[in-house]
Amino acid sequence: MFSYLSPEQRVPQDHPVRMLRRLVDEVLRKLSRRFTAMYAHGGRPSIPPEKLLRALLLQVLYTIRSERLLMEQLDYN
Numbered sequence: 853m854f855s856y857l858s859p860e861q862r863v864p865q866d867h868p869v870r871m872l873r874r875l876v877d878e879v880l881r882k883l884s885r886r887f888t889a890m891y892a893h894g895g896r897p898s899i900p901p902e903k904l905l906r907a908l909l910l911q912v913l914y915t916i917r918s919e920r921l922l923m924e925q926l927d928y929n
Contacts, residue, residue, distance in 0.1 A: 872913075876906060 863869060880902045887901045907922060916922045 869910075872909075876909065880905065 884902075890901075891898070907919075910916070910926075911919070911922045914925065916925055
């Protein structure tokens, strides 16, 4: 939370998550139009589905049991 390092700087260049990120970026780019078509024009701003899917993927990969625990893990790891 109180750090001068960005998340990008915290992850080593050779970490497997970086390769996975490139694949996920490509897939989400292809789905972008579908997500845009699903957005409502009224109401509160939502969390972009791309971010939710990325978080869900990390949760599954690291077998984190809940969203709350995922947020804690993101702060510490």
